[in-house]
Amino acid sequence: MWKTEFVLDLLEGEYSGVFKYIVILCPTIQWNKAYKNREWIGDVRKPKTKNLIIVNPIVKVRETNGSLYEEEKLQELLRMFFKKYAGHPTLYIIDDCSATKELTKKKDMLSELAFSGRHGTISVGYFTEIQLCFKRLKRTNKMVMHVLHKR
Numbered sequence: 001m002w003k004t005e006f007v008l009d010l011l012e013g014e015y016s017g018v019f020k021y022i023v024i025l026c027p028t029i030q031w032n033k034a035y036k037n038r039e040w041i042g043d044v045r046k047p048k049t050k051n052l053i054i055v056n057p058i059v060k061v062r063e064t065n066g067s068l069y070e071e072e073k074l075q076e077l078l079r080m081f082f083k084k085y086a087g088h089p090t091l092y093i094i095d096d097c098s099a100t101k102e103l104t105k106k107k108d109m110l111s112e113l114a115f116s117g118r119h120g121t122i123s124v125g126y127f128t129e130i131q132l133c134f135k136r137l138k139r140t141n142k143m144v145m146h147v148l149h150k151r
Contacts (some may be wrong), residue, residue, distance in 0.1 A: 004034035004095055011091075012040065019091040021051050023081050025074060026095035027058045053081070057097060 011022065029035055029044045042048035057074040074097055081092070 002034060004032065004093075007093060008034060008038060012038070018089065019051075020088040021053065021085050021090040022049075022093065023085070023090060024052070024054045024093045024095065025057045025077060025097065026054070026093070027056050028096045029054060029056065032096065 011019075024035075026032060026035075035041055035044055040049050041052065041054075044054050047054055055077055057077055058070050058072055060068050061071045062068055074094070078092070078094075081090070
């Protein structure tokens with residue numbers, strides 16, 4: 001099973017209803033097979049689920065002379081969604097963005113491990129914090145770690 005399919009399966013199963021918003025930033029989503037045939041996603045251009053936001057972080061920009069070029073807006077989009085959905089349980093799925101110039105310009109060790117660890121037969125873990133409210137009386141923070149390993 002691929003990483004994206006694994007995360008989407010979790011969202012259809014044990015994490016169903018956990019997040020108020022799900023933001024998917026993926027430049028290849030219209031061709032990505034992991035998103036196909038997901039009832040809750042439907043057409044990636046107009047998702048069925050109202051709390052699902054799907055955006056291509058690479059936009060086409062027209063110059064004054066009429067020619068087109070592509071511009072990466074990943075950082076700006078993340079900043080905008082972070083402000084917009086602050087205070088709400090939100091999941092960000094950043095998929096197929098490891099080769100974007102914005103992410104490869106500044107490569108710290110955490111990014112290197114997350115994006116390239118599997119090429120060196122290194123297991124990669126990612127962490128998710130979930131906040132659970134029980135009848136609004138008590139709040140519990142729960143840390144979940146998923147380990148993806150190379151086969």
